[in-house]
Amino acid sequence: MQMKHLPAAWKRGTDFLGTRYAILCGAMTWVSEPVLVSAISNEGAFGVLAGGNTPPDLLAKGIADTRARTDKPFGVNLITVAPAFREQVDVVVGEKCPFVFFAGTIPSGKDISRVKAAGLKVICFAPTLPLARRLIQQGIDALVIEGNEAGGHVGPVATSVLAQEFLLNIKEIPVFVAGGIGTGEMIAQYLSLGAAGVQLGTRFVAAEECVAHPRFKEALIRAAARDAMPTAQFDPSLPAVPVRAIVNEGTRDFNRLQLSLLAEMKAGAISREDAMRKLEEFWIGALRRAVVDGDVERGSLMAGQSVAFVKKVQPVREIIEELVAGAENALARIAGEA
Numbered sequence: 185m186q187m188k189h190l191p192a193a194w195k196r197g198t199d200f201l202g203t204r205y206a207i208l209c210g211a212m213t214w215v216s217e218p219v220l221v222s223a224i225s226n227e228g229a230f231g232v233l234a235g236g237n238t239p240p241d242l243l244a245k246g247i248a249d250t251r252a253r254t255d256k257p258f259g260v261n262l263i264t265v266a267p268a269f270r271e272q273v274d275v276v277v278g279e280k281c282p283f284v285f286f287a288g289t290i291p292s293g294k295d296i297s298r299v300k301a302a303g304l305k306v307i308c309f310a311p312t313l314p315l316a317r318r319l320i321q322q323g324i325d326a327l328v329i330e331g332n333e334a335g336g337h338v339g340p341v342a343t344s345v346l347a348q349e350f351l352l353n354i355k356e357i358p359v360f361v362a363g364g365i366g367t368g369e370m371i372a373q374y375l376s377l378g379a380a381g382v383q384l385g386t387r388f389v390a391a392e393e394c395v396a397h398p399r400f401k402e403a404l405i406r407a408a409a410r411d412a413m414p415t416a417q418f419d420p421s422l423p424a425v426p427v428r429a430i431v432n433e434g435t436r437d438f439n440r441l442q443l444s445l446l447a448e449m450k451a452g453a454i455s456r457e458d459a460m461r462k463l464e465e466f467w468i469g470a471l472r473r474a475v476v477d478g479d480v481e482r483g484s485l486m487a488g489q490s491v492a493f494v495k496k497v498q499p500v501r502e503i504i505e506e507l508v509a510g511a512e513n514a515l516a517r518i519a520g521e522a
């Protein structure tokens with residue numbers, strides 16, 4: 185579609201990503217594989233391959249498969265707490281993947297330097313301004329701020345508050361906003377505040393090109409915003425990062441697992457670290473059950489509150505066109521033209 189306002193509004197983002205649109209489809213474990221990632225990039229947005237718990241050789245294959253499907257830019261997301269994280273870093277460095285996203289925890293200065301030394305761009309998630317400043321000093325190239333409305337593992341602060349905190353204060357590097365974005369109209373608001381671009385997840389799960397099981401997509405289509413809830417932490421002795429997902433029996437399984445691990449910890453039968461690892465393993469397995477096997481009862485239906493805007497299965501092209509048209513119209517309204 186013809187864009188009048190957007191090219192200037194998100195120029196910093198499109199220049200950084202080398203794309204037509206400054207819209208990222210954030211990495212989603214089991215979901216963001218070569219077919220979806222390449223479809224997003226081929227349509228002018230920016231796909232990100234999910235490293236998740238993928239063994240290094242399969243990650244290399246995923247990168248090769250994506251490259252075979254698109255000559256457009258895409259990123260690779262690595263989770264710092266994944267068992268094979270270091271080997272995965274070796275793969276992205278060896279493969280010279282131009283955009284490396286570090287998720288999970290704050291990456292070490294050493295990991296950042298290693299990727300930067302290979303000439304690759306490093307993009308990080310920062311939960312607070314001081315941490316963002318430290319990462320900028322360590323040389324990262326861009327930030328994603330992800331609010332509590334997002335799907336998957338979430339922090340405590342709303343996207344709207346993070347946006348004001350970060351966009352009004354961080355000028356050194358591009359900042360992309362994620363969490364709860366379902367429409368182009370909302371994209372325009374974050375661009376007006378100074379965002380370089382945006383990252384969406386949930387809306388792209390319902391893409392035709394997405395490999396997620398049809399029952400997973402159907403569950404998203406049926407759900408309302410209020411169905412996508414974050415999990416609770418029962419006791420600070422067992423820190424459990426909240427995960428936002430559509431509530432089902434899988435959510436209750438997670439609660440039962442937390443309680444039994446807490447009892448085991450109290451009895452000295454398991455260490456805190458091992459209990460925390462078991463919680464994370466639960467999510468990887470439960471998400472696979474839902475996304476791959478279509479078990480929408482006991483699997484994890486990770487989704488953001490933006491699930492409110494998932495109305496049907498649509499081709500990636502149509503989703504992107506809707507977002508772009510909505511953003512363009514909203515910017516025209518802001519400019520007093522509509």
Ligand SMILES: Cc1cc2nc3c(=O)[nH]c(=O)nc-3n(C[C@H](O)[C@H](O)[C@H](O)COP(=O)(O)O)c2cc1C
Nearest residue numbers: 210211212213287334335336363364384385386488
């Ligand atoms: C099913 C699912 C799996 C996700 N897995 C990951 C992941 O592996 N790594 C990551 O950094 N973010 C992950 N996310 C977060 C997304 O990349 C994205 O930031 C988020 O979905 C944005 O919020 P939205 O869902 O409201 O659009 C996941 C989100 C969903 C819905």
